[in-house]
Amino acid sequence: MTTTALASAPAPAPAPAQTVVHKVTGRRVLRSEWAKFWSLRSSWITLGVAVLLLIALGAIASATYSPDATTGQPPGPGSGSGTQDAVSLALLGSSFASLAVGVLGVLMSAGEYTTGMIRSTLAAVPRRLPVLWTKSAVIGLITLVATTIGALAAFQLGTLGLHGDKIALSLGDDGVLRSLVGAGVYLGLVAVFGVGLGVLLRSSAGAIAVLVGVLLILPGLANLLPDSWYNTINPYLPSNAGSSMYALHQAAHTLSPGAGLAVFAGWVALTLAGAALRLVRTDA
Template identity: 75%
Template sequence: MTAPTVSVVRPPYKVTGSRVLRAEWAKFWSLRSSWITLGVALLLLVAIGAIASATYSPDAVAGDGPPGPGGGGASDAVSLALTGLTFASLAIGVLGVLVSAGEYSTGMIRSTLAAVPRRLPVLWSKSAVFGAVALVITTVAALAAFTLGGLGLDGETIALSLGDDGVLRSLVGAGLYLGLVAVWGVALGALVRSTAGGIAILVGVLLILGGLATLLPDSWEDTVTPYLPGNAGSAVYSLHEASDSLSPGAGLAVFVGWVALTLAGAAYRLARTDA
């Protein structure tokens, strides 16, 4: 007697935004480079800030301008706590490039796009996952650096507390800036589809472009320099607004514009060209 055939009805699976988001979340945390690079960024931000505060000496600081990044004068507790932010931004940005461009170098992007034929949800999910992770982790790191730094600045005239005007805004702004750097790194990697190329652009724009702008005529330099990505980003977490820089709100708007422009370019290339 022949056994009856049992047909198995599989439930229909649909590619949704939430499922793509969960897949990118799992993919991100499964990579060893994610844990290592995030740890490096956290260590750089906290350790360098704490060391800078602990070794602070009023006699070593010159200038009469307002304190803070770009202020040209004496340091304050916030700028000391965020001394390692430039190094942390490089680590975060490099990891962002790896998150997207790394799939092109390994060929995994073909499997990813085969699973998500609409393509663009992949870019949005990568950006959202890493941007959110970087925002939370670096904001906590900035608060930790400020708290540890305050122990070394006890009794100094530049010592501040979280309740002082602008302090919490600056520290949260540092985390917000680094979260945007993370998204920007993802967008650069997806745009150029090369790890080396994406990292080179990231480093060049954040660290070198501002210095090259000083070669421009003075009238051009004063007009252009505040709107460069690195300078606009630094305005987001500055405690005191310098005369030649943007306000925190304007700096945030400009930097978001740079990130959005890069994301738009990456989305266009992803949608229009083959992997």
């Protein structure tokens, strides 16, 4: 009887498998956003377009420069004062590159709202704000490095076209390296600005429209103001403050490079603050 009872007794249930819970850390969020950036074809294509515009337009402007031309000066640092230099020619593509990297920032943030992926992202990172800070850090750093290299390449190619001209400069001349690095810093901040607009507006089309309006259209509308108002307000507009960061020489009614950095960084910080407030207070 005892042997039969033992044989018919049910086998003990297997111990439940232990679930490994990974804590959300800043490093893991950073790795996630880094992987997102490089896994999306649109990311590196848009970044490549920005760098290509920066290099190609700068090299072409330097190669076609004519000291006898007095009209039709390209937009950019130095053009407002009626003078051109090797740096302003090399950085001619900065305004076009700024649109590309700004769109890149918008796609990195608002694109998740469009596809619905933001719900998975916020479920994985319930505190939410680390997502915004990490996106901004990743896109800002990548853009800064890539566009600084592009600015240096544009200047070096431009020196070939300007060889022997009076405005020719070398990388070791006073202020040249600062201007080229300043262009990279400006474009990196524009990318972060795009991230902030994307999270704030949660619409790719709407954020891109605002980006274009702020960087390109707003300075044109400022020309309609009376001269006294224009000279007071114009230097503090985002794109004008940003262009002061990489201008080799300070023109009349413009900010110094340090002041331009402070003002444009303030615009970016204000946008990120609004994006953070909406991210925390409203559902995806």
